[in-house]
Amino acid sequence: MSQELPKLRRQLDEIDAKIVDALAARDALIAGIGELKAAGGGLRDVQREEDLLTRLVERGRAAGLDGFYVARLFREIVEHSLRRQQEHLADAQNPDRKAQAAIVVAYQGAEGSYSQLAAARHFGPRHVEVAYKGFNTFAEMLEAVRDGGADYAMLPIENTTAGSINEAYDLLARLKLALVGEEVQRVDHCLLALEVVPLSHIRRIYSHPQAIQQCSEFLSTLRDCHVESFTDTALAARKLREDQDLSQAAIASEQAARLYGLQVLRRGIANQKENFTRFVVVAREPARVDPRIPCKTSVIFATRHEEGALLKALNVLHAYKLNMTKLESRPRPNTPWEYLFYVDFEGNLAEANVAAGLRELASQTGYLKVLGSYAARTTKEAQPAEPRPAVARRGKAAAAQSGVAAGASALSQAASRDDSDSAAHRAAAHGKAAAPPIVLQSLEKKPYRLVSRAQRAEDTQIRIGNVIVGGPKPVIIAGPCSVESREQVLACARLVKELGGHMLRGGCFKPRTSPYAFQGLGYEGLDLLEEAGRTFGLPIVTEVMHPADVERVARQADVLQIGARNMQNFSLLKEVGRVDRPVLLKRGMMASIDEWLSAAEYVLAHGNQQVILCERGIRTFETATRSTLDLSAIPVARELTHLPILVDPSHACGTWRWVPAMTRAALAGGAHGVMVEIHPEPAKALSDGPQALDFAVFRELMESLP
Structure with missing residues (x-):
């Protein structure tokens, strides 16, 4: 074995060297493509990117590789290639930039800081010599750019946990500088020490104030420990090495x-697991951006001291179809009780509507400063492509092999995810009310108002990450009834993602009829569900049972489910109405549609307008199924309310064999989506195994949906 290991390692080294050589050759080809595109034509072909990733994933799986590993690797390669092409276009638009053989990039902090990591990510594809220079403060960094000591600076502007960085906005207003780029850096805070020691031994923790704020919940759990602000996260790490204090x-x-040769005591200690910082790239002069590149433009303005002045200014953006992505206010220097407004919107100064809109904005404001246009990293058009789901790759041929009966196949065709022929889906696609006048008149006498079509005629669409519930495309939510283990929930998440599902469901707190039945893993299960969702990029749905648990569960779950047994738990409804999380409200087993909508009214009345209804079957005299799936509730509810409606056929049927047919029927009936239960081994499930689809049946179901 000892002789074989060096041989295998040498072979690995040879393969790795070939990979690097292949990447270099690919980069040279990208440079040539960039030069050709600089002369004209389209910049990005998203369909080709999807085709490429799909083809490579299939090839990887055929070779025995993990498809998600292949997709993640080549998604990074494709994104780098796109950035390289954008750099060629930027050089073509800005001759002075192209002439730069070496640049100095300023950042706040020391080597190893998040600012330095963001700078390396942003300027890496540029292919010039880059010197990175750290400064103690934001002001010193920006003044270096202004005075010629640096060409660019990486300025953090906002964080998804701590919010806007006020000092950055104030400096942009004061200094004569321009914005020429943006970058998004994932922030994964770790607790570092000289050696691996128990947390109880730690007496002092250093970090940047923003990092301390972002990790406040973890820090609050430590006892007899003093937290001290430091100028930078990396400088704090360097201090540990210098002090040598355990x-x-x-x-x-x-x-x-x-x-700095330190040990990681704890990873992922931020309050929010999805923690990102957005940086802007600052330069002395603005840059021109090729119109083919998705852009943002940033401006600062002050309104006149008149009634409705801010509304008039923002209406200008609406009139010129400029989608605002950020609005921030800061006190106006030396003018008490007046404010400067910072706005980012999608658009390029080179576009006619942007130029005209800014001229109109100038006429509506007392002061306007245009910071510049730059290539966007956070808009929808700038996001990397994804490989197509396995079911989409197989096409309709797979549906023919799935054993779907002719009648069910017809229903499936009617429930097409792209352009349904059902009246309800046509109404949703065009944003029109599905309620005839006679229904609107009857709504005036109903006990609910906020959920009513009389209050809002258009269908409500709820965005959950990149998923839209209530739009023309039905949403598929799938996962285990109960989270049982890490392996189980990861396997479910992998399959849901592979087959094109949109969200992952999983029970962590289980309301069971018998007190002796499995009650769920609780918060341990929620941690596992969150990990699975984050690993495969799926928003997670889980049930919350008690008002006291709502706030904590909402920190990790993307959607809070109110189960059928709790539909009229008014204390719980009020509590989920106070949090900013979408709520999936299941219909009670003995509830009428009006009672169901009245329960939703409780949530909306307490502030949360993000309610998704879910029909899961009602109790009747029929005993063949667990409950009777009331598909007629779909068109009835869609006439009465603007809220989206999903269907849970698993709990209604109680037997897996009937779930696929009821899934297709629900979509044909106009449901905005379905939620089904799956399990790798239903016979061994700790709860509701008989109604769970095994992986093969779930695959057949997904392949039968066009």
């Missing part, structure tokens, strides 16, 4: 730990 720790990146 009672000290720092919050910084794992990269900083490697750089």
